[in-house]
Amino acid sequence: MATLNAFFHTTLKEAERHYLNAVDQAAESARMRHLTPGAGQSMTYEAKHQEALAGGGPMIEAEAEALGVTTQDVIDSVLLARKQWQVLGAQIEASRLKAKKDIRGATTAAEMHRIASELQNQLML
Amino acid sequence: MRLAIYNKASGAITRVVECHESLAKMQASEGEAHVAASEDINDVTHYVALKGGGAVVAKRQSLNTHYALEGLKVIFRALPAGLTLSSQGGSIITDGYDVVEFDIPGTYEIKLFGLAGYLDETLEVTIGNP
Numbered sequence: 445m446a447t448l449n450a451f452f453h454t455t456l457k458e459a460e461r462h463y464l465n466a467v468d469q470a471a472e473s474a475r476m477r478h479l480t481p482g483a484g485q486s487m488t489y490e491a492k493h494q495e496a497l498a499g500g501g502p503m504i505e506a507e508a509e510a511l512g513v514t515t516q517d518v519i520d521s522v523l524l525a526r527k528q529w530q531v532l533g534a535q536i537e538a539s540r541l542k543a544k545k546d547i548r549g550a551t552t553a554a555e556m557h558r559i560a561s562e563l564q565n566q567l568m569l
Numbered sequence: 570m571r572l573a574i575y576n577k578a579s580g581a582i583t584r585v586v587e588c589h590e591s592l593a594k595m596q597a598s599e600g601e602a603h604v605a606a607s608e609d610i611n612d613v614t615h616y617v618a619l620k621g622g623g624a625v626v627a628k629r630q631s632l633n634t635h636y637a638l639e640g641l642k643v644i645f646r647a648l649p650a651g652l653t654l655s656s657q658g659g660s661i662i663t664d665g666y667d668v669v670e671f672d673i674p675g676t677y678e679i680k681l682f683g684l685a686g687y688l689d690e691t692l693e694v695t696i697g698n699p
Contacts, residue, residue: 446664450657451672459672553672554641557697564698 456553463547463556467563471540474567478532496522539563572596573606573626575617581685582612582626616685629688632681636694643669643679643694653683674698 453459479489488503495501496519508518543563550556570590573582574597585606586596597603604617604624618627632652637644645667648654652663656679661667669679674697682689 445666445668446654446661447668447670448654448656448659448661449670449672450659450677451670452657452675453672462673554670557641557672557674561698 451553453553456551459553459556460547460550463553463560464544466560467540467543467547470560470564470567471536474536475533478529492522493526495519496526536567539566571606571608571610572603573610573612573615573617574601574603575624576600576685577602577619579685580617580619580624582610582616585611614688618686627686629686632687632690634681634690634692636692638694638696641671641674641696643671643696645669648681649684649687651684652681652687655680655682671696 451459453462479485491501492503492507495504500515500519504515504518504522508515511518540563543559546559547556550559570588570593572586572588572593574584574586575582577600583601588596593603602624604626606615606626610626614629615626616629618625632648634645635647637646645654645663646665648663648665648667650663650665654661654663654667654669656669656677657671662683663681671677676693676695679692679694680689681687681692
C-alpha cells in the first residue's frame, strides 16, 4: 500500500488548533439556533430575566402590552425560557469541553476530525 | 514525413516532428527512437506500445478512476502500479492500493500521471464537510 500524507498543516499542534476552533464554532452555531444574536439582545434577555425574578419591570410590562397578555404571562414565559436555555446551554457547553479535551488527547488529525464531526452531528440534533 | 519521437524505456511520445525521410534518424536523442505518425497522433492522446521488439503507436487509455472516501482518506483500490499520484505538493508512486490522507476537510486536486499507456487525469475530490 502506498500512502500520501497530503497535509495542510505541518504539525499536529496546528491541526489541533484548527479542530479546537471548529469545535468552538460548532458550539456557537448550536447556541445561535436558540438565541437571537447581538450584544444588545443579550443584555435585553438578561434585563428581562432580572425583571422577571423581581416580579416585574418596564421591559416585562412593555412586552405584556405589546403582546396583549398579562404581566404574569410574560414573567412565566421569561422564566421558562431561561430554564430551558440553562439546560440546553449546559449540554452544549459540556459537549464542547469534552470534545476539546478529546482533541487534545488525539494522536492523529483523522481522529481530531472524527471528534469534531461527531460533536457537530450531536449538536445538530 | 511526420514522426513521433518517443522514449524507448517508457513509450511516452516526447514530441512530433516533420522532416525529410533522410533526416529521420537524426531526430531522436539518446534513449529515444522514432516511428511514423499520422496527423492525429500527438503526445497527449497517444503513446508508443513496445511489444516484441516492435513499436506501435496506440491510444492512451483512460484510467477509469474509482475511489472511496473514508474519513479524511481517499482510497484507490485499482490504479495501475507505477503511476505518479500527487496532491498538496507531495507525491507517491502507485502500487495498486493507494491512499491519500488529508488532515482537514476540503476540496483537493489529485493528479495522476506518468504512465505512457494511460491518459493523465486530474481529480477534484471533496472530503469531510468543508
